[in-house]
Amino acid sequence: MHHPAASRDSVAQAISSILARLRDHGPRVHCITNAVAQNFTANVLLAIGCVPSMTLSPEEIGPFVAGAQALLVNLGTFDAERREATMIAVQMAVRHGLPWVLDPVFVDRAAPRAAFARELISRRPTVVRLNHAEFSALVGNEPSSAEAMTYARKCGIVLGLSGKTDLVTDGVRIASIDNGHPLMAKVTAMGCASSALVAACLATDLDVVRATIAALVIVGVAGEIAAEKSNGPGSFATAIIDSLYGLDGPKLAGRVKVS
Amino acid sequence: MHHPAASRDSVAQAISSILARLRDHGPRVHCITNAVAQNFTANVLLAIGCVPSMTLSPEEIGPFVAGAQALLVNLGTFDAERREATMIAVQMAVRHGLPWVLDPVFVDRAAPRAAFARELISRRPTVVRLNHAEFSALVGNEPSSAEAMTYARKCGIVLGLSGKTDLVTDGVRIASIDNGHPLMAKVTAMGCASSALVAACLATDLDVVRATIAALVIVGVAGEIAAEKSNGPGSFATAIIDSLYGLDGPKLAGRVKVS
Amino acid sequence: MHHPAASRDSVAQAISSILARLRDHGPRVHCITNAVAQNFTANVLLAIGCVPSMTLSPEEIGPFVAGAQALLVNLGTFDAERREATMIAVQMAVRHGLPWVLDPVFVDRAAPRAAFARELISRRPTVVRLNHAEFSALVGNEPSSAEAMTYARKCGIVLGLSGKTDLVTDGVRIASIDNGHPLMAKVTAMGCASSALVAACLATDLDVVRATIAALVIVGVAGEIAAEKSNGPGSFATAIIDSLYGLDGPKLAGRVKVS
Numbered sequence: 001m002h003h004p005a006a007s008r009d010s011v012a013q014a015i016s017s018i019l020a021r022l023r024d025h026g027p028r029v030h031c032i033t034n035a036v037a038q039n040f041t042a043n044v045l046l047a048i049g050c051v052p053s054m055t056l057s058p059e060e061i062g063p064f065v066a067g068a069q070a071l072l073v074n075l076g077t078f079d080a081e082r083r084e085a086t087m088i089a090v091q092m093a094v095r096h097g098l099p100w101v102l103d104p105v106f107v108d109r110a111a112p113r114a115a116f117a118r119e120l121i122s123r124r125p126t127v128v129r130l131n132h133a134e135f136s137a138l139v140g141n142e143p144s145s146a147e148a149m150t151y152a153r154k155c156g157i158v159l160g161l162s163g164k165t166d167l168v169t170d171g172v173r174i175a176s177i178d179n180g181h182p183l184m185a186k187v188t189a190m191g192c193a194s195s196a197l198v199a200a201c202l203a204t205d206l207d208v209v210r211a212t213i214a215a216l217v218i219v220g221v222a223g224e225i226a227a228e229k230s231n232g233p234g235s236f237a238t239a240i241i242d243s244l245y246g247l248d249g250p251k252l253a254g255r256v257k258v259s
Numbered sequence: 260m261h262h263p264a265a266s267r268d269s270v271a272q273a274i275s276s277i278l279a280r281l282r283d284h285g286p287r288v289h290c291i292t293n294a295v296a297q298n299f300t301a302n303v304l305l306a307i308g309c310v311p312s313m314t315l316s317p318e319e320i321g322p323f324v325a326g327a328q329a330l331l332v333n334l335g336t337f338d339a340e341r342r343e344a345t346m347i348a349v350q351m352a353v354r355h356g357l358p359w360v361l362d363p364v365f366v367d368r369a370a371p372r373a374a375f376a377r378e379l380i381s382r383r384p385t386v387v388r389l390n391h392a393e394f395s396a397l398v399g400n401e402p403s404s405a406e407a408m409t410y411a412r413k414c415g416i417v418l419g420l421s422g423k424t425d426l427v428t429d430g431v432r433i434a435s436i437d438n439g440h441p442l443m444a445k446v447t448a449m450g451c452a453s454s455a456l457v458a459a460c461l462a463t464d465l466d467v468v469r470a471t472i473a474a475l476v477i478v479g480v481a482g483e484i485a486a487e488k489s490n491g492p493g494s495f496a497t498a499i500i501d502s503l504y505g506l507d508g509p510k511l512a513g514r515v516k517v518s
Numbered sequence: 519m520h521h522p523a524a525s526r527d528s529v530a531q532a533i534s535s536i537l538a539r540l541r542d543h544g545p546r547v548h549c550i551t552n553a554v555a556q557n558f559t560a561n562v563l564l565a566i567g568c569v570p571s572m573t574l575s576p577e578e579i580g581p582f583v584a585g586a587q588a589l590l591v592n593l594g595t596f597d598a599e600r601r602e603a604t605m606i607a608v609q610m611a612v613r614h615g616l617p618w619v620l621d622p623v624f625v626d627r628a629a630p631r632a633a634f635a636r637e638l639i640s641r642r643p644t645v646v647r648l649n650h651a652e653f654s655a656l657v658g659n660e661p662s663s664a665e666a667m668t669y670a671r672k673c674g675i676v677l678g679l680s681g682k683t684d685l686v687t688d689g690v691r692i693a694s695i696d697n698g699h700p701l702m703a704k705v706t707a708m709g710c711a712s713s714a715l716v717a718a719c720l721a722t723d724l725d726v727v728r729a730t731i732a733a734l735v736i737v738g739v740a741g742e743i744a745a746e747k748s749n750g751p752g753s754f755a756t757a758i759i760d761s762l763y764g765l766d767g768p769k770l771a772g773r774v775k776v777s
Contacts, residue, residue, distance in 0.1 A: 241493025
């Protein structure tokens with residue numbers, strides 16, 4: 001990416017166009033996510049125009065994924081049921097050529113979870129979205145642009161590394177995103193919902209890097225707008241749903257910070 | 260129903276009286292519902308004056324249902340635990356003569372779920388509340404007033420069919436309800452919570468059609484009031500809890516749209 | 519406690535100091551809690567400065583608890599998975615000398631749940647926090663100051679008994695707290711989240727009675743502030759997260775009602 005000032009408009013336009021397609025096509029996004037995040041994630045997806053589904057039952061997750069346009073696998077609740085559901089869902093996504101996103105929540109906290117995440121990464125998720133602690137736990141090194149690019153290239157994935165500045169890389173290109181607001185870290189499931197938005201955007205654009213950037217900018221800008229109307233993380237969590245719902249090209253335009 | 264203008268006041272009055280009984284008696288409503296919907300459903304029931312419970316454990320769901328005044332079975336998370344809980348809970352409801360509501364969420368998406376819903380409908384829930392896609396999946400025909408009446412009669416149930424206009428029928432009588440607001444479709448679990456309100460109203464009135472109408476009008480009017488104070492689905496989800504809590508006969512009176 | 523007027527300032531100061539330590543140290547609190555309460559509990563803990571985790575998987579709950587500074591065990595969803603997780607987590611807490619809180623939700627509704635709660639109490643949780651109906655179900659007598667003290671002494675625990683007035687006792691000392699607002703009873707999981715706050719405060723203060731009082735005052739005062747800005751339980755649930763986030767010594771000072 002490394003956009004010269006002149007290309008900033010075209011980045012904003014690409015993101016606006018992905019947003020417009022979300023509204024127009026309303027992709028179905030199937031989410032295997034933790035119980036803490038399910039409700040908020042569903043509301044984020046509805047607000048942006050998608051149709052979320054969340055079932056975990058081994059008997060029926062296959063048809064649900066087959067009927068979806070993207071899949072999210074979030075490890076926030078790492079139980080036997082979700083592990084089984086994940087294996088079926090990932091197989092189905094691969095068979096149908098669906099984009100899928102892995103969010104390896106809290107792999108820094110417990111070894112079995114990190115092992116399961118590595119096993120999933122070997123199946124080449126379209127995007128892996130994680131924070132610095134999770135990156136370090138998986139990769140063994142502190143995150144940096146160079147480390148992120150190397151890891152993305154090695155695994156054959158696009159990496160979305162969230163932090164004060166978000167990085168998105170496929171191992172060749174790299175972009176950094178400076179949208180967002182500190183209150184986002186004070187609302188549970190905000191990262192999980194962002195990963196669901198990445199899955200949603202992948203359903204609308206074959207350029208994985210561009211779709212991932214779009215998702216992170218969309219949620220970041222929505223967070224900036226929400227923060228202006230909030231008194232704390234409670235009202236912020238409500239306001240960000242409203243601002244995702246009301247977001248459009250003109251509102252995005254002045255705020256996109258991708259370089 | 261087919262109410263002439265003159266009887267509109269009496270419909271509003273019947274609904275107000277059900278609302279007043281909810282506040283006065285605070286019925287216990289046991290809910291087998293999906294993880295996405297549990298928190299919002301509990302808050303909707305609390306706001307209207309009920310006492311929700313949500314346990315799924317096979318060991319104790321029996322006593323919980325036996326101590327409740329109504330039961331909700333929502334298929335939104337169709338897992339082994341909920342299926343087992345459902346069979347015990349339904350048996351207990353039947354044995355104690357408790358009203359119970361079936362919400363066959365997403366039966367249009369997976370065959371095992373539709374089969375389980377049909378099996379439950381053969382046990383004659385008091386009310387089945389579903390949307391158009393779910394109706395078509397179960398019945399095999401597009402929904403219409405005539406189809407809805409035929410299906411309700413055939414199954415010996417009251418049907419609550421939600422859509423732009425809601426229909427309620429026992430196969431003989433039919434009423435249509437035009438309350439509600441489009442934002443209700445942008446909040447996850449709104450339909451699930453509406454079904455829980457149907458269960459709550461059944462606990463206060465032996466006329467199943469009337470109680471079902473009351474529930475759908477109550478949530479619809481609360482939605483209309485909430486929409487006037489909202490900036491999007493986030494603030495709407497908060498505001499509808501407030502307006503359910505503040506709803507009373509006078510606020511209902513001018514807004515009831517049943518015909 | 520039985521504080522003379524002169525010592526009220528010092529109580530407020532002790533609570534402010536616990537609040538400041540929550541903000542500064544951000545203790546990790548692992549919560550085994552019911553699906554209805556998980557999201558709200560996580561947001562309450564984040565708002566006050568803690569780092570919540572919620573996993574239930576038997577394989578990894580051990581490391582999560584070992585890495586936490588306090589543990590909450592809430593019986594609101596009494597399923598096999600949570601029972602197994604609880605036994606592992608409690609063993610780990612005991613081994614590492616971590617404070618842990620038991621919230622025996624709804625033990626008045628089903629005998630197996632009460633039996634499990636008694637078994638857990640025999641392992642001496644640091645604090646047991648319950649309401650009047652739950653106390654009666656466990657103890658067999660109506661709650662009173664004398665009964666509460668006797669039970670706390672007999673079990674070797676600190677008891678937090680919530681009601682219009684909250685009581686906190688270790689069997690020797692007893693304090694009563696008159697903070698809070700009736701809307702708190704109209705929001706699901708408010709009690710569960712309060713118990714999580716007790717766990718959080720235990721991580722910052724070795725005086726268990728004082729930490730428990732602090733937690734109940736903090737949530738009660740936040741509730742009072744939130745009620746002034748609310749139109750019902752929906753906006754209240756949002757506002758209490760905001761007021762927990764914004765709470766500080768000066769805001770607490772004039773409002774602490776401990777005697």
